[in-house]
Amino acid sequence: MTRDAYVLGRGMIDFGERYEDSFDDLLEEAYLALLDDVNVGSDEIDAAWYGTLDVADEGMSGAAVAHATGLFETPITQVVNACATGSDAVRNAVLAVESGQVDCALVIGAEKMRDTAEGLISLAAEKRVWRGRGVTMPAFFGMRATRHMEEYGTTREQIAEVSVKNHRHGSMYPHAHYKFECSVDDVLSSTTISEPLNLYDCCPVTDGAAAVLIGTEDLAREHAPELVRVAGTGLSSDSFVRGNDASLTHFPATRDASSRAYEASGYGPEDVDVAEVHDCFSITELVTYEDLGFCEVGDGGRFVAEGRADLDGEVAVNPSGGLLAKGHPIGATGVAQVAEIYEQLIGQAGDVQVDGVEVGLQHNIGVGRNATGSVSCVNVLERV
């Protein structure tokens, strides 16, 4: 690495049902929230990376961002990488700042899921073979839950504890879609979606946008309240169709992406104080503890049930409420997670602030054509 990239500021908006707002409205609101947070003029933004999966309706080029924000005559790249779209947009902006070509990079992501989720999610599950046989997203992850219970003795109650924790956090996070607490009994008695997963094991369908500004150390010293460095990034790709060697109880892409991010950053899982991870379903977060190295393989159930992922636990996981409570507007999700880790590191996370945080991690997985976890992106941030 030739020079480092820092977070200069963030723009978060309320996630939820935003039927009354256009896609452009969401982009503009996140951009204005960012400019409200960090005193940078639009003429100081050298380039942008834009995450949205909704190419059909809103995307297809960076011009959507130029139109919504007024950033004409600006280099704007649209990144698409399934549910890791937002986090990979951050990674590409980081590479650009590290290259020396870009001093100040906007990263912005948005999705109007309420209007388009059926189409988007249907595309994510390959439509030609699998979906017709019932293998939708809840079915994919339901099989993972069943297998984890079989292999490691994980209990249904332990899996539910992920939802309980994240809804507790979400109830305190101002931008979360759902702000209610629930008990293990609530999760277990909610409607069955795909056995063993129930309604409260699944993230909602949510509209939203988010922005962060990535730039040089000089700009961070000028604009940010604390120096937050992107210490390491990792991206990886995988596929289930390659053979019989894949496991249903871990995500090789997460393991590879986090290894890359840990190695680049010089940190390991034991150094991470706070993490925003991909909990599209409760089981996903539980498996992710193991894949990121927060606990031993097979120990994810106990890890959450014993409170080790709580705000005052070994590593505070999803203080924002995660995808389960905050929502999962795909192109915005990873960008929002980076914004939230930044808020934690500068001590501005309000009611969900974790004490004494120095190192934070952000993580997504995404589906490929016919497999969960085909892609994963991990970014490690540190307060310098």
Place this chain on the structure above:
Amino acid sequence: MTRDAYVLGRGMIDFGERYEDSFDDLLEEAYLALLDDVNVGSDEIDAAWYGTLDVADEGMSGAAVAHATGLFETPITQVVNACATGSDAVRNAVLAVESGQVDCALVIGAEKMRDTAEGLISLAAEKRVWRGRGVTMPAFFGMRATRHMEEYGTTREQIAEVSVKNHRHGSMYPHAHYKFECSVDDVLSSTTISEPLNLYDCCPVTDGAAAVLIGTEDLAREHAPELVRVAGTGLSSDSFVRGNDASLTHFPATRDASSRAYEASGYGPEDVDVAEVHDCFSITELVTYEDLGFCEVGDGGRFVAEGRADLDGEVAVNPSGGLLAKGHPIGATGVAQVAEIYEQLIGQAGDVQVDGVEVGLQHNIGVGRNATGSVSCVNVLERV
């Protein structure tokens, strides 16, 4: 810039009607052609950037490339930027190599247009308002042709000369979709598509894929027959809906993108020996001469009619036949153009080789939601 990026090799495949090949087949064939050109093992490829617009059917994440090429456990980013998708994928790979994080980056693009063009092109023209009123791509560019004729006295015959030249080149380029020569009379007497543009003024609907390898100077010295440096890149965004100031006779995004690429490279338009530019329609190339600075504003018609864009002209434009003859599989187009400029610079362009080339330029424009030329990407390459 902290370190430079070089082209290590290219993989070109035949563009055309490839109904019998799947999207994966095209990706694999381009990748194998690349490995055949440059003696690099797949384990030496650190990361990849992947261009395709067809998120609905084939894309949505880099895992598509992992699946087709076997590059599992590799960071693969999908870039989407309208018709500049391929060239912006190259630009992002260049930034990554310049960052010092990536030594060897695959760039690969593909599109199955014959199967999906109706949907893709329909998406490109905003479906909600404009398309319903007949403002499709040929209509957009037809208006530009009419306006250029009105403002500058450009003749219909001069516009046709672009198609004549590019089909002459395409007839000699091995991978071109269409390999026939045509006369000005042929162009003028072909079916009217959108006045004043006729069938031979329009690029065909074409399947294809292309790959290039971007890497460090050390790797270029080891693997490439000549040192070809990416001297400068430029990307820009624009929109027509911002007001009444936009011209129908030039593309502000091309002007801005080329200014950026020229400034970064230290070269100007007078230094460019060979160029692969965006000729989705004949008028597009004619306007692009002016926007890139190859001739004065309003002089594009004379520039082509006087042979100044011929293989032995002031700057050889589209020796490959351009989009008009070679075809325009969107995600592959920009990657193929970089591959072709590389072939020119290493002296391996066969029948369309231009003499004494040292500096080459590659250019795309793309549409936004409802405007042509909303995005442009320019890459300048030099033989060191």
